[in-house]
Amino acid sequence: MNVPLLHRLRSAGGEFVSLAEFELASISADLDDLERRGFLLERHPYRGVAYRGPSPRLCPDQIEWQLGTHRIGRRVAVWNRVGSTNDLAASAANSSSNDGLVVLAEEQTTGRGRRGRTWTAPPGSSLLMSVLVFPEPPIAGVTWLTALGAVATARVVSEISGYTAQIKWPNDVRVDGRKIAGILVERGLGTVIGIGLNVGYEESSFPESLRGSATSLKILTRHDIDRSELARALIRQLDELYLQGLREGPAALGQLWSDRIEPLGRSIRVTTRAGSFRGDLIQADLDQGLRLVLTTGESLWFPHQEILCLDGEDMTTLGG
Numbered sequence: 412m413n414v415p416l417l418h419r420l421r422s423a424g425g426e427f428v429s430l431a432e433f434e435l436a437s438i439s440a441d442l443d444d445l446e447r448r449g450f451l452l453e454r455h456p457y458r459g460v461a462y463r464g465p466s467p468r469l470c471p472d473q474i475e476w477q478l479g480t481h482r483i484g485r486r487v488a489v490w491n492r493v494g495s496t497n498d499l500a501a502s503a504a505n506s507s508s509n510d511g512l513v514v515l516a517e518e519q520t521t522g523r524g525r526r527g528r529t530w531t532a533p534p535g536s537s538l539l540m541s542v543l544v545f546p547e548p549p550i551a552g553v554t555w556l557t558a559l560g561a562v563a564t565a566r567v568v569s570e571i572s573g574y575t576a577q578i579k580w581p582n583d584v585r586v587d588g589r590k591i592a593g594i595l596v597e598r599g600l601g602t603v604i605g606i607g608l609n610v611g612y613e614e615s616s617f618p619e620s621l622r623g624s625a626t627s628l629k630i631l632t633r634h635d636i637d638r639s640e641l642a643r644a645l646i647r648q649l650d651e652l653y654l655q656g657l658r659e660g661p662a663a664l665g666q667l668w669s670d671r672i673e674p675l676g677r678s679i680r681v682t683t684r685a686g687s688f689r690g691d692l693i694q695a696d697l698d699q700g701l702r703l704v705l706t707t708g709e710s711l712w713f714p715h716q717e718i719l720c721l722d723g724e725d726m727t728t729l730g731g
């Protein structure tokens with residue numbers, strides 16, 4: 412695929428690009444190829460060609476072209492249909508040369524969410540991505556990598572939609588209280604960061620049980636999103652944060668995570684084995700947990716692993 416040509420057309424912002432600047436022998440075949448791959452082009456006999464829209468399918472050449480990342484995205488594999496991208500990435504963990512491998516799929520038949528839940532998404536509706544890493548200390552823990560996935564996704568969602576994306580403790584990415592992405596980090600020979608991001612859903616395409624509590628980039632922007640460009644942005648963001656974590660240490664990532672924690676400052680109810688406690692959430696810390704000022708005036712840390720429910724919603728540990 413002629414990616415420089417695609418890039419030139421995309422960056423013209425919908426204007427016609429004269430074909431005089433291209434190699435005449437191959438340009439027609441290259442344009443046919445782009446159209447076959449699903450890109451929308453408008454051809455004009457003498458004004459040239461204008462870009463009208465992205466391919467509805469993930470395009471590996473477009474994702475990898477001049478990606479420029481250091482650790483994450485050194486290899487990118489795009490599949491049509493898999494069981495779970497997390498499983499596929501994990502199956503590559505027998506070789507550390509696969510460090511930074513990104514696996515993407517249009518569809519999962521056995522997609523997993525947290526706590527053994529299934530994660531379903533109609534083909535082409537989402538970004539289903541798993542990243543395999545062999546992290547060194549200090550950010551080797553599942554907790555840090557979950558935070559890294561959530562912060563990277565929240566940043567990309569904010570950048571593309573213009574809305575503030577927050578992290579609902581421990582790791583759902585939400586906009587205006589509606590979930591747009593979930594993160595599932597699993598550890599085996601390597602560690603896999605799995606991200607499911609709702610992209611092309613209309614309100615009506617969510618199952619009834621999720622309407623009102625879920626959203627997508629299409630709902631927020633009213634535009635068709637180019638999922639290959641979205642994948643590029645997410646891979647770059649993950650790489651940047653991963654390197655920052657290794658360079659500056661966990662505190663830097665911890666701060667970025669807690670800055671986006673959604674219920675900060677609000678009154679919440681936390682349930683542990685010892686009972687239910689209501690208080691204002693005044694601090695969220697990746698190591699220590701959530702700090703509440705209880706209605707009695709007492710200030711108390713609730714370690715992440717102790718929290719069973721938050722505001723009545725069943726919760727899990729940061730990584731699970």
Ligand code: BTN
Nearest residue numbers: 495522523524525593594605607
């Ligand atoms: C959650 O329950 O919120 C986490 C959902 C994580 C879903 C993603 S989709 C890509 C990757 N592959 C999987 O099977 N799960 C994760």
